[in-house]
Amino acid sequence: MDEHAKIEELGKPRVVIVGGGFGGLELAKALRHVNVQVVLIDKQNYHTFQPLLYQVATAGLDADDIVSPFRKILEDQGNVFFRMAEVQSVDTEAQVVKTSIGLVKYDYLVIATGATTNYFGDQEMAKNSVAIKSVEDAIMLRNTVLNNFEKALQVEDPVERNSLLDFVIVGGGPTGVEVAGALSELRKHVFPKDYRELDFKEMDIHLIQSGPTLLKGMSPEASQKALEFLQNFGVDVMLDCRVKSYDGYTVTLNTGQTLITRTLIWAAGVSGAPIEGIRKESILKGNRYQVDEHNRITGYNNVFAIGDIAAMVTSEYPEGHPMVAQPAIQQGKLLAKNIGNLLCQRALDTFHYDDKGAMATIGRNHAVADVKLFHKEFRTQGFLAWLMWTFVHVISLVSFRNRLAVFISWTWSYFSLDKGLRFIIGNKREPIPVEETAPKELV
Known part of the structure; x- marks a missing residue:
C-alpha cells in the first residue's frame, strides 16, 4: 500500500x-x-525560462542564467510547500x-x-534528432554541436566532414527561427576563430517549414521580414516542405530531395x-x-x-x-x-485572454514584433523590434540575479561579438558511424 x-x-x-x-x-x-x-x-527543483533555452543551446547563455530554484522563489511564502x-x-x-x-x-x-x-509518431525522428524543450536538451545540443566540430577537424572525407558542419532545423516557429539566426551568428563571428582549420563556407544551415510562411500566428509583415533576415544571413529556408525521414545522417524530404547532416534540430511541434x-x-x-x-x-x-x-x-x-x-x-x-x-462561495470570474502580441529575434539587431498597446497593434521589424525583444525577455526573468546575469552576458556578447560558453560538459549525441548510415558510394 x-x-x-x-x-x-x-x-x-x-x-x-x-x-x-x-x-x-x-x-x-x-x-x-x-x-x-x-x-x-x-x-525538477527549479523553474526554467523556456523562451531562452535556445540561447543555452547556442552558447549565448549559461543554464544558470535562465533557471531559478523554486524554494528560492517561494522562500517567503509560508503557505507553499514544494516537493520534487x-x-x-x-x-x-x-x-x-x-x-x-x-x-x-x-x-x-x-x-x-x-x-x-511532438514527433507525430515518428520514432526514428525521436531517436535521431535533438529537441529543445528542457535545460538538458539545450545543453546536449550545445555539446553535440561543439563535439561535431571537434570531430570535423580530424575528418579527411569532404562529404563526411560536411555532415558534421551542416544543420537542419525542422519547424519555422519562433524556436526554429531563433535557432537558425543564432547559428548563423556563430558561423559568422565565433566558429571561424575557434576552428581556423575549417572552411565555414561549407557550413550550411537549412530551416524547413511545412507551411507557406514562417512564424505562423504573427503578421504577414513579420513573417516576410523574418524570411528576408534569415536569407540575408545565409540560411536556406525551405517553405512548403516536410521531412519524411531522418536516420541520423540522411534527411529525406517529401520533394525527394535529400540533405546530409549529423545534427537535425526538431522544433516542429x-x-x-x-x-x-x-x-x-x-x-x-x-x-x-x-x-x-x-x-x-x-x-x-x-x-x-x-x-x-x-x-x-x-x-x-x-x-x-x-x-x-x-x-x-x-x-x-x-x-x-x-x-x-x-x-467564499462567490461566483467565479471568466477568463479573457489579454493578447499582448508576439516577438521573435533573428539575431543581432534583427527581430520582428507584433505588440498590442492600448488595444492597438504595433508592428515593427529590425533594430527597434530587437531592443523590445531584449527588454521584454530580461524583465520577464523570474529573479533579479537572472536578469542581471543575462543583461551582462548579452551586453558583453554584443560589443565583443563573442559567445563565451563554448564548453562541452555533460551528455552529447555521438554521431552514428558513417558506415551505418551513408549510401555505399559515399563510404
Whole structure:
C-alpha cells in the first residue's frame, strides 16, 4: 500500500499544483493571500525560462542564467510547500495524487504540466534528432554541436566532414527561427576563430517549414521580414516542405530531395503532457484537457488545468489559446482568485485572454514584433523590434540575479561579438558511424 508523502497538515484546504512552469508558478505565487495550503510538485527543483533555452543551446547563455530554484522563489511564502517528485497518476475519487514520494491528498488539483515535444509518431525522428524543450536538451545540443566540430577537424572525407558542419532545423516557429539566426551568428563571428582549420563556407544551415510562411500566428509583415533576415544571413529556408525521414545522417524530404547532416534540430511541434487518471473524454486533440471558462476540466468540480495543457475552446480560439507563456500566466492569476471565490462561495470570474502580441529575434539587431498597446497593434521589424525583444525577455526573468546575469552576458556578447560558453560538459549525441548510415558510394 502506498504511503502518504510527508507534508505538514495546516488544517486548511489544500491546493496541489502539478508543474512549476509559467502557469503553475504564477498560481502558487498568486495564492499567497488566499487561506489555503499550496503543495507545488515538479520533477525538477527549479523553474526554467523556456523562451531562452535556445540561447543555452547556442552558447549565448549559461543554464544558470535562465533557471531559478523554486524554494528560492517561494522562500517567503509560508503557505507553499514544494516537493520534487514524479507524478505518476491521480485518483479523483479518493482525491489523491500518486507520486514517486508517496500519495499527496488534495482538495483542489491544478494540472500545469505544460507540453512535451511532438514527433507525430515518428520514432526514428525521436531517436535521431535533438529537441529543445528542457535545460538538458539545450545543453546536449550545445555539446553535440561543439563535439561535431571537434570531430570535423580530424575528418579527411569532404562529404563526411560536411555532415558534421551542416544543420537542419525542422519547424519555422519562433524556436526554429531563433535557432537558425543564432547559428548563423556563430558561423559568422565565433566558429571561424575557434576552428581556423575549417572552411565555414561549407557550413550550411537549412530551416524547413511545412507551411507557406514562417512564424505562423504573427503578421504577414513579420513573417516576410523574418524570411528576408534569415536569407540575408545565409540560411536556406525551405517553405512548403516536410521531412519524411531522418536516420541520423540522411534527411529525406517529401520533394525527394535529400540533405546530409549529423545534427537535425526538431522544433516542429509540441503536445500536451496529460496525467494518467483523468478521464479520456476530457482530452482533446494535441493531448490537451478541455476546460471551461474557469479552467475547470470538463467532468470535474475541483480539478483544473492551466497553460499549455489546457484547451479553452472559444469562437476566437477554436483550438484553445496559444501554447506560450502569457495565457499560462494570466490563467494562473485568475485561478488563484477563483479558488478564493470558491472558498467564499462567490461566483467565479471568466477568463479573457489579454493578447499582448508576439516577438521573435533573428539575431543581432534583427527581430520582428507584433505588440498590442492600448488595444492597438504595433508592428515593427529590425533594430527597434530587437531592443523590445531584449527588454521584454530580461524583465520577464523570474529573479533579479537572472536578469542581471543575462543583461551582462548579452551586453558583453554584443560589443565583443563573442559567445563565451563554448564548453562541452555533460551528455552529447555521438554521431552514428558513417558506415551505418551513408549510401555505399559515399563510404
